[in-house]
Amino acid sequence: MPVTLQRTHAQRPWALIDLPPFPAVAMRVLKLLSKDDVGMKELTREIQADPALSLEILTxxxxxxxxxxxxxxxxxxxxxxxxxxxxxxxxxxxxxxGYLTKSFQIPALLACWRHSLASAFLAEDLAKAALMEKEFAYIAGLLHDVGRLALGMIKPMEYANLLAAADEKPVDILEQERELFGMDHCHAGAWLTQAWKLPKPFVEVATHHHEKPSGKFDIVSIVHYGCLMADAVGFEAVRPQEPHSLQEVLRTLPDRERLRFRSDPEQLATQVAMRINSLE
Ligand SMILES: [Fe+2]
Ligand SMILES: [Fe+2]
Structure with a gap:
């Protein structure tokens, strides 16, 4: 279902009313995502305006x-x-x-962030196999569950409990989110990515990443599979209702991407874990 963006703060969905503002520097970086021709100087200037961010990037x-x-x-x-x-x-x-740090005190919410990172790395690998732009796929993967991260930030304990209950007994998590928040994380992600005026593909990824891809192998498909693979190699945010092995996920890829993608689950899990560690 298409999500209509409501523009005024008063019209912000109630579930997102208490979301703290995204850091100014992150908003500036997000703005740069919409521009293809950002010069090195412009990007450098934006980042250097925030010394803590500059230092972390250099690290x-x-x-x-x-x-x-x-x-x-x-x-x-x-x-x-x-x-x-x-x-x-x-x-x-x-x-x-930095924005999510407080949530990380709750292990279930830290797992959501690691799932986002794992999906980003796997979407990047898949984009390489699909001969698509890898950084773009990484960012789309990183942002795909932004709605989930936001819901977890707004009601950390309630959301963590919902994830814990799903661990005990697999449930339709989107349905559960709708009951708790009046919207699921795809809807929340759609609202946020539009409110942040992100390029359309990021809005589509946040909105549709749980739908089975049909048709062209595009950025939404890449992130859909990246998210499933992240689950399959042990970086799930929530226990999937229908768990799939990596081999099962790979079997559903188009031939070209499947043949080009490395497929040893253990090796892949180790590599993803190493990349996540280097960011923590
Ligand atoms: Fe999701
Ligand atoms: Fe996901």
Whole structure:
């Protein structure tokens, strides 16, 4: 069902009324996502305006994740070495992590964040196999469950209890969310991505990632499979109602992507875990 964005604060869905504002620097980075031709200088200027964000980006740029031989000393250099899209992806990851930190005290909500990261990495790998832009897929994966992260932030204990109950006995989590919040996390994600004026593909991913892809293998399909694979390699946010093994998920991919995608579940799980660790 298409989600209509209501523009005024008064019309914000009640479930999202108490959501703290997204950090200003993250909003600026999100704005840059809508522009294809962001120059290195513009991106550097936005990021350097926030010294804590700059420092974290440099720490990640100098981590084993990238393995540069010499030290990356400033954001301009990081952008030159990694590319503007990669720096945007890291900046958004760091900003979201900072925004959600309080939720991480609750293990079930930390698991939701790790699921988002795992989905982002797997969407990126899948985009490589599909010859699509990998940073774009990473960001779409990172944002796909933004509605879930928001619901978890607004009512942390209630949402964690809902996830715990689903762990005991698999349920339709979207249905449960609708009962608790009057909206599910796809609807919440649709509302937020539109309110943040993100490019349309991110809105579509947040809205439709739980629907079985049909037709063209696009960014929504990539993130749908990235999310299922994250579940299959042990990074689920909630126990799936119908769990699938990695091999089962891979079997449903189009031939080209399936053949190009590495498929050893243990190796994949280890690699995803290592990448997540390097961001924590
Ligand atoms: Fe989801
Ligand atoms: Fe997901």
């Amino acid at each position: 990640i740029a100098n981590s084993a994740l990238f393995g540069f031989r010499s030290e990356v000393r400033n954001i301009l250099q990081a952008t030159a070495l990694m590319g503007a899209e990669r720096v945007k992806a890291i900046a958004l990851t760091v900003a979201m992590k």
